[in-house]
Amino acid sequence: MFEILKKSLATGIVTTDYPQGAAEVSDAARGEPDISKATLTDARLGAAACPTSAIAFEPGDRAATLSLDRCAFCGLCAEAALSIRMTNRWQLAALRKEDLKRTVRWGASVADTAGYSTDPKTGVEQIGGHLRSEINRLFGRSLHIREVDAGSCNGCEIEIGGLNSPIYDIERFGIHFAASPRHADMLLVTGPVSRNMELALRKTYDAMPGPKLVVAVGACGCSGGIFGKNYASLGGVDSVLPVDVYIPGCPPNPYALLHGILLAIRT
Numbered sequence: 001m002f003e004i005l006k007k008s009l010a011t012g013i014v015t016t017d018y019p020q021g022a023a024e025v026s027d028a029a030r031g032e033p034d035i036s037k038a039t040l041t042d043a044r045l046g047a048a049a050c051p052t053s054a055i056a057f058e059p060g061d062r063a064a065t066l067s068l069d070r071c072a073f074c075g076l077c078a079e080a081a082l083s084i085r086m087t088n089r090w091q092l093a094a095l096r097k098e099d100l101k102r103t104v105r106w107g108a109s110v111a112d113t114a115g116y117s118t119d120p121k122t123g124v125e126q127i128g129g130h131l132r133s134e135i136n137r138l139f140g141r142s143l144h145i146r147e148v149d150a151g152s153c154n155g156c157e158i159e160i161g162g163l164n165s166p167i168y169d170i171e172r173f174g175i176h177f178a179a180s181p182r183h184a185d186m187l188l189v190t191g192p193v194s195r196n197m198e199l200a201l202r203k204t205y206d207a208m209p210g211p212k213l214v215v216a217v218g219a220c221g222c223s224g225g226i227f228g229k230n231y232a233s234l235g236g237v238d239s240v241l242p243v244d245v246y247i248p249g250c251p252p253n254p255y256a257l258l259h260g261i262l263l264a265i266r267t
């Protein structure tokens with residue numbers, strides 16, 4: 001016991017001060033691919049290499065759109081195309097799927113980009129300081145999350161598990177994971193919704209008291225990801241339930257999850 005206490009005191013505080021402070025994400029971490037500087041030829045090569053069809057060309061072939069809700073951050077487009085590069089941008093959660101689109105148009109000489117931003121204005125940092133009171137205002141008490149794996153590979157679950165670690169410590173905001181949907185305010189859903197899980201997901205949602213929030217996690221939760229819609233999968237969570245926030249990534253790191261959850265509370 002004394003040894004544990006001694007070790008704890010020697011280790012000190014390891015919890016991040018995000019969102020008031022900066023998130024410590026490795027430069028090598030995978031975030032959104034950047035096609036904003038890509039040449040038309042390179043963008044075509046990247047689109048051809050993409051396993052999730054996340055880069056799509058418009059009719060006429062002079063504009064391409066990257067859909068982050070489909071992107072698995074696999075980096076194959078960057079390997080195939082010299083001017084596409086992977087970034088470590090992870091602060092990508094959005095209230096609408098349209099906000100997860102990045103468009104590049106090629107004119108006579110320069111590329112015109114839309115939707116690219118390294119500084120998303122979501123206001124999450126501003127509420128970080130008084131998050132407990134914000135949660136109290138909305139729910140009259142702490143916020144409880146029920147997580148449902150609707151068919152994921154468990155990559156997202158590993159990152160969600162990190163939220164309860166001493167590093168991210170989501171409970172410092174008064175946010176807890178609940179064992180029952182009857183005690184939950186927020187439904188966190190991972191995976192493409194497999195047809196076997198559709199009923200369970202609907203019943204979980206119906207069992208939650210209002211007001212309730214739904215957060216789709218990861219490329220699979222946002223759009224069905226690499227699985228899309230098929231005989232076993234219904235696609236993204238919004239094919240079954242109304243979604244309040246989409247958190248892209250494959251999987252999103254705990255900072256990205258925290259950012260998306262705080263964004264949902266902000267709505």
Ligand code: SF4
Pocket residue numbers: 033046049050051052053054055066070071072073074075076077078
């Ligand atoms: S990172 Fe992978 S999934 Fe995303 S656009 Fe590039 S090839 Fe497609």
